[in-house]
Amino acid sequence: MADSWRLTEIVAQLGGQLLGDADASISQVATLEAAQAHHISFLANSKYRTQLSGTRAGAVILGQADADATRIPRIVSSNPYAYFAKVSALLNPMPKIEPGVHPDAVVSRSAQVDVTASIAATAVIADGAKIGAFSIIGEGCSIGANVLIGSHARLYPRVVIYQGCVLGDNFIAHSGVVIGADGFGMAMDEGCWIKVPQIGRVLIGNDVEIGANTTIDRGTLDDTVIEDGVKLDNQIQVAHNVRIGAYSAIAGCVGIAGSTEIGKYCRIGGGSAILGHLKLADHVDIGACTLISKSILEAGSYTGIFPFDKTEAWRKNAVHVRHLDKLVERIRILEQQVSSLTGKI
């Protein structure tokens, strides 16, 4: 059970304007719908304001425009959702993990593990690797030779970092993440594929989080680069020599092909794919399941999906897609004929 906090204590730490009973105290966050008296909830969007009337929450976080929409004890913030995230972090601190190397971990003598770091059972740290202050390496992680990991990093169980990669501070990787595997590079030679050695690294900035089973390949010659503040969801594939600009956020199951550069503050919808050797400007938003096949030089929102339908209707319509070119030609001919008829009458 989380500790109890008075709203005044929360405002003292996080700012915001407190309205209503300042002595109200809460111990956990919840949705407006599920909240009870010991919960604090939030209203991030005025259009859901009617939900306020039904909630049993003990307190609520909301924006200036909704400040008077309820009498529940409340904190007014210019960014209620971000405020809510901070309150939730206060109420739900990460469980304390004892520093030190578990006796069932396997750590090379030439590795440097900060005394405040924690290495779990069955983790393996190779020669020359360096683990920064307060970082946590979960069970079964494999940290390759000469890998550098900053401070306050958290690697959940079964993360693999190949040799030579560099990870910044506050790095989070969820289970199954693989960083620095070989890029998909080969040359055809007399009917066989020859492997092109992948000698670049993966460089990751500060404040990056990577979701479960996401893979980021090392560069062929130069490095693959993930800039500060990038957030990657689960099961994303980032190919060799890609660069992802700072604070871009990418949803699950996206694939990014080799050498593509994504700008800063981009948002890529789940299941999308971006071909290789392209550039995306800053502030580009890509819809879900869209294939980006050429560079995008202008900020904005881009989409390309086939609208779904009842299968029978889809089949009837989709068959014409394969004949669109002929269809357009038929229309052109009609236009000529009609124009000619119009001239005759």
Next chain:
Amino acid sequence: MADSWRLTEIVAQLGGQLLGDADASISQVATLEAAQAHHISFLANSKYRTQLSGTRAGAVILGQADADATRIPRIVSSNPYAYFAKVSALLNPMPKIEPGVHPDAVVSRSAQVDVTASIAATAVIADGAKIGAFSIIGEGCSIGANVLIGSHARLYPRVVIYQGCVLGDNFIAHSGVVIGADGFGMAMDEGCWIKVPQIGRVLIGNDVEIGANTTIDRGTLDDTVIEDGVKLDNQIQVAHNVRIGAYSAIAGCVGIAGSTEIGKYCRIGGGSAILGHLKLADHVDIGACTLISKSILEAGSYTGIFPFDKTEAWRKNAVHVRHLDKLVERIRILEQQVSSLTGKI
């Protein structure tokens, strides 16, 4: 080599009607094409009935309609494919695994492992976790704090279950599965992403099977829920707060975005994606590689894919997709003109 079974023994265990030589015995299952005299095969669909004439199978399972289509010793069942599955399970029992904790496993003193359960080498069981009767935890699995696992569960090597998740009886997870990693939740605050703590759990019912490298995220506030009898293939991504209804089956590489609710007995084709905050009714079938972008309230089959073609033909046709709106306008004008011409003549 599997043990030999007489058909009478099989029928005694599994029911069905035995026709032909009751003393025939078989020791393994095979396709009609590959079967030899010691194999039992099956015919699930009358339209493949001609395959019966060529088979060398020692016995065959078939439906009432095909009961007289061969003289091979045969078992007649109302559901030949399900009957076949049961026979195969009889002939191919899971290898026995010794109960007990391997000396190279790492089990917390506060974990409760049933004496009939088996914990393999290099598995790690955290504080307060509970492993039910006859459950098997494979090598390198990581079972987080306070995780509850029912009886007769089987976790193949390298499965990760994050803290607090609850898994039912007869649960199967293949290698690389990650259950309970943080959902993809964050708030933008002054140009940076702030993490929204993910404090919900993953709750999984009984008789659920999950394929290799599939990921199921924990809920943000409430729980992510997988109901009884759900079957998930490999490399599926289930986001936070999703609910999947009982007995739904989802093929490989599907992505389901946050807070979406899928009904019971749905079937989702491989590579499909379902956007967040949607509802799918019971008995909805989704074709492969289809993006579902709005709720589906009616049972039935739904599809939305771009039909493939030779690349040259595709290019010719696809270019018009970007001008469909103008094309429709040209048709509207033609209709006006023709109508006007018709009036004049």
Next chain:
Amino acid sequence: MADSWRLTEIVAQLGGQLLGDADASISQVATLEAAQAHHISFLANSKYRTQLSGTRAGAVILGQADADATRIPRIVSSNPYAYFAKVSALLNPMPKIEPGVHPDAVVSRSAQVDVTASIAATAVIADGAKIGAFSIIGEGCSIGANVLIGSHARLYPRVVIYQGCVLGDNFIAHSGVVIGADGFGMAMDEGCWIKVPQIGRVLIGNDVEIGANTTIDRGTLDDTVIEDGVKLDNQIQVAHNVRIGAYSAIAGCVGIAGSTEIGKYCRIGGGSAILGHLKLADHVDIGACTLISKSILEAGSYTGIFPFDKTEAWRKNAVHVRHLDKLVERIRILEQQVSSLTGKI
């Protein structure tokens, strides 16, 4: 730092024609853009020939057509990119790994590990498994019962091979690969799914490389087969009973459904999907993100993607896709009307 090689030494080993200063020596590979005096670079395509003038590379590999386009010491090859791959392999040999079984590995007494092989800490080798000469099994790998692995194989950390699978020589699997998990096979029986036992294996030829977190399921009755020289990128899903022909190359995030057969020398673009029970001829190329829904019997290039656009434009155009059938009918009526009008005038 890589050792230094004189160009004459390289040509002595790899062939090719040396032009310019034969005593020139280099120690690493780089792109034309990034190269310094100690680097050798390459020009694989004459259309980038202008990049030669700006490079600071100490040497360059190029084709006959470009042999005189620079005075930099150079090696002329009929296949510059393949030559470059070979030079890079010379300069970047795999780090030597000590043979032997690490004391923190767990190897069954009935497993046979060649004395030249290397088994890393926390790897687990089950009963009856066989590891060939000079093969390397990384940390946390799980090698199932009776698995056969050829010589010179390299399994990076956390690869799982289920029981009975057979892997050829020079096999490479990156972290998170899962080979031999159960295929997605079940039968509906009285409202519940029954598991169909998956008793086939996965058979993998020689010279196969498999990318991070790729999964290959075992066959239901017969085997799943990957032929010699196949290259699979990351996060690919290969279902039960698939066969992939020799030297085919498949980019990331592709899904291949059950029992499909892919020919030799096929190339499948990233994010594509191939439905089950299909056949693809040899030398078939599939574009990225294309769904192949029927067999392809003729070599060639095939594509089927919805072209992306600004979201507003996409919305305007895509809405008509759902009414194409009616649109075509409107055109047919127009054609009749115009023909009738033409007859009247």
